[in-house]
Amino acid sequence: MRLSRRSFLYGAAALTLMPWVWQTAGGSLADSLRPWRALLIGINHYPQLVGVPPLGGCLTDVELVKNLLLDSWGLADSDITLLTEQAATLDAVQETLGVLEHAGQPLLVYFSGYGTLWQQQPALVFADATAAGEGILPLAELLRTKGVQVWLDTRFSPPPIEGEMLRWRFVPLQPVESRGTGQVPKDHLLWVDLGVETHLNGVPMGLFTASLSHYLAALGGDRPLATSLMYTADELRWQTGAEIHLVSDSLPENVPLSHGFDGVVQSTGHDRALQIWCGGLSPWLLAHCHPHSRWSTADGATVVDMVSFNGIMAQGVSGQPLQVGDRLYEQQRRLGKNLQLQVALDPKLSKIERVDAINALTNEENVAVLNGSESLPDVVLTRSATGGSYGLEWPVGTLLQHSCTGTNEAAKASIRRLNPLLNALLAQKWLTLTLNPTSSQVAVCTTLEQLSPTAKLLSRQSPPRSPNPLPEVLSTKLPATNLDTPLTLAKGDTCRWSLYNYGDRPLNIVAVAWDSSQGILLLPLQTQSWQLVVAPGLNIPLYTWTLNRPCQWLKVFIISSHRPLTRFSQLSSHPSHSEPLLISGEDSLALVLGLLGDLSSEPEGNEFCLDVREWCTQGFTLRVV
Incomplete structure (x- = not known):
């Protein structure tokens, strides 16, 4: 008897989830062998909440999660119940929960919409909600449903800032005395x-859902669920500058996800035209991928030339006929060389200040001003309330340290002062676009460990799609990841990165760091060079760093390439000591662009063309206090 892929996933799900279902649902053995069910709720419009602006991305979120469950969890359409917009009333949700709970199957409830704090308790706001508190459901009540897991893309406290580029999913139905979220x-x-x-790549969506669905699809069952959650938390912290806290207690382990993927064929047309869901690639990356990027089937036999990207969807043309449901994998990533830093203006700036700021930023060739846009900027230009100088904020309102001065200054003078930082920010944006820890096929494993004051493993990354099996020596179990807070080290702590080349070709390695309080740093990997050639089979220490200054955010990029890094070498002088070297703004941008040229198979054209078989960029995000 031949089992279908979906039947196989059902069987695997039953076996791995049986203990959890038995404990939480109290069901019988027969019940625990039945597949998952899902209730997906998305609400943009709340007609009875006068003056509350509609949301825009909740239906996109529901579609993302639905595609994930169909293509990665192996659920069928009949296993998924959708309640969206005006169908998602409190009565309808409670009635549906009752039916699904009675069925005795493990249940996933996903909610995207407004949240609130009602009587100091977190609550979900449904389509028939009123200012008097009707149409809301306390979160604690939902979690009492037998056998339930709940995923939320909402908020239970007032937002830290107001702005045109962000829409917060919190509505105050009664006065909120503090910024607490109640007891979640x-x-x-x-x-x-x-x-x-x-808006990411032109489509509104919740940032948490966009990032979570990306990593769950890309990694699938190739890595533990905690790895996907770690990447999700790091990406959100890095892209927004927010010190977010991720709640993931008591989730079942060993969820039987299928192998990871980058895209799935959703429909086919004439001349082998394809509509592709790009769930396995970051939406931040998709916004910058150019047409003629190349994807392929898992065996590489059928190549797909990408024609266009729109949100999380793409259009492509395949070399051979493909079917709906076929999985696709990134092969070549094309990035246009006209990348700019997206800078928004703080809504609190006066009209005159906005005009002055726009005029000053217009002279920056690498900067694009987002004036009144709903797209997520890279940074926000603001003005200090105390000193009177201009400075830069992360999108959620956290000030970049040292970007403001203590003296009053005009917009043009501020932009001249901020020019090196703007160039360094663009350099780190380029580095971020080279990240490919899930799609790379390079056989490389990088480990981060703390040496002092106590020795412990902190993180380890290896591409799941390398054709070479991961050596047994790298199977050491890492300590449980604390997803609630960022990886944090103290000033004076010493850490070390190590690298294992378990492939059959030499690797050229460089390490570049972005320190949000300084800029781009080069890490010397040996006495006379910033790069290191690692022969096949070698497992070596890369760099030992005593962190001697606090830092809001520190991201270390470990870049491994089969291609020689000649441009990078020409643009960087020899190290004179073992400490990281701070590279000035324009020089850092030139250095990173030179590195992109080394990684590209077409360095002289208008685009960088990066082959996942030839390079791997791994990123480690931490803060120093």
């Missing part, structure tokens, strides 16, 4: 205290 239950809950949506 943790059992069987997956939620991050962000609850914000914006």
